[in-house]
Amino acid sequence: MKFNLKRIVSIVILFMPFFAFAHGVSSSDQAILNNGGLWSYIYVGAKHMLTGYDHLLFLAGVVFFLKGFKDIIKFITVFTIAHCITLTGATYLAINANEHLVDAIIALSVFYKGFENLGGFEKLKVKAPNLLLMVFLFGLIHGFGLSTRLQSFEIGSDYFLMKILSFNLGVEIGQILALIPIVFLITKWQKKESYPAFYKATNTYLIIIGIALFVYQLYGYFNSHH
Amino acid sequence: MVNSNEEGLTHESNWATLTFEVTHKHSAETHTHENKEEGISMYLFILGSILIIGILFFIFNRKK
Numbered sequence: 001m002k003f004n005l006k007r008i009v010s011i012v013i014l015f016m017p018f019f020a021f022a023h024g025v026s027s028s029d030q031a032i033l034n035n036g037g038l039w040s041y042i043y044v045g046a047k048h049m050l051t052g053y054d055h056l057l058f059l060a061g062v063v064f065f066l067k068g069f070k071d072i073i074k075f076i077t078v079f080t081i082a083h084c085i086t087l088t089g090a091t092y093l094a095i096n097a098n099e100h101l102v103d104a105i106i107a108l109s110v111f112y113k114g115f116e117n118l119g120g121f122e123k124l125k126v127k128a129p130n131l132l133l134m135v136f137l138f139g140l141i142h143g144f145g146l147s148t149r150l151q152s153f154e155i156g157s158d159y160f161l162m163k164i165l166s167f168n169l170g171v172e173i174g175q176i177l178a179l180i181p182i183v184f185l186i187t188k189w190q191k192k193e194s195y196p197a198f199y200k201a202t203n204t205y206l207i208i209i210g211i212a213l214f215v216y217q218l219y220g221y222f223n224s225h226h
Numbered sequence: 227m228v229n230s231n232e233e234g235l236t237h238e239s240n241w242a243t244l245t246f247e248v249t250h251k252h253s254a255e256t257h258t259h260e261n262k263e264e265g266i267s268m269y270l271f272i273l274g275s276i277l278i279i280g281i282l283f284f285i286f287n288r289k290k
Contacts, residue, residue: 051268053275194287201282205275 033153038166041155045170048149049178054106054213055142056178061113061206062135063179063186064199072183075135080175082139083146084168090147091164099148100221104214106145109138111210117203146171 029047032040049055062079066072090096112134115121121128146167155163189195229236 053268053271194283197283197286197289200286201279204282205279208278209275 030153033155038159038162041163041166042170042173044153045167046174046177047170048146049171049174052146052149054103054110054145055175056182057110057206057209058106058113058138058142059175059179060182060186061110061117061203062131063183064117064203065113065131069187075132076175076179078132079135079139079142080172082136083143083171086140086143087146087150087168087171088164090144091150091167092161094151096148096151097144098221099145099152100217100224102141102145102148104217104221105141106138107210107213107217109141109210110206110213112138114203114206114210118200118207 029044033044036043059076059079062075063072066075116128116131150164150167189198192198
C-alpha cells in the first residue's frame, strides 16, 4: 500500500477539532467521585475506558493482528497485567508526568499498531519487534496514562488503595465491554470477501488518527502551563 | 423577605415580585452541571471515525 502523505496530512487537519475536550477530567466525574463511594470509582474507571478512545484504538489494532480467540486472550491478558502495574503502582506512589506527553506516547502506540499491521516494518526491511513485548511495554504506558488521569481527580486519602483498585476494576470492566463488539466485528468480517479492504481502511485510519492525536497532544503540551 | 412554602423556593420578597433560590452554589464541590461539550466531541469523534473508515474502505474496495 502506498502512503499518500498529502492525503494523510489533510485528513489529520480536518480531524483536529474532534479531539477538543475528549479524554479530559470533567467536573461531573469529580462530583460523582465525591458523592458515590467506591462504586463511583468503578463507574468512572469504566467510563474512562469506554470514552478514552486511544486505549480502544490500540486494542483494536492488536486484535486485528491476531488470529484465533486464544491469541486474543493471551495478548489482552498481557496488556491488562501491564496497565494494572502502572495504574496501581504509579497512583499509589504518586508518580506523575505531564498528561499531554504521556498521551502523546499513547498516540504513537496507535500509530505503531496500524503501521505494523500494514506491513510497515517489512517495507522498511526491518525486523518487527516482538509483539507480545511491545504490547506489554505499551500496556505499561497506557496504565501510566490512566494513572495520570486518576491522579488529576481529588480522591482524598481515605481508602486510598481501595479507590485505586476500584478505578482499576472499572477500567477492566470497560475494556471487556468495549472489546466484545470490536472482537465480534473483526472476527465476523474476516470471513467476508471485503475483509482485505476493511483491514487496510481501519489500519490506515489508525495511522492517521495516531499522528493526529500525537500532534494534538504536543500542541496541548506546548500551549499549557507546565 | 419571608420564607416561601412553594417547592423549589426558599425565600420570597415581601412585595411578592421577586422570588429566588439561595441554595445553589458554584464551588468545585457542589457544581455538578454536565459538561455537554465533552459528550458532543465524543459523538463527533465516533461519527468522524466511521466517516473516514467508510471513505477509505470505499477507496480500497474499488481498487480491488
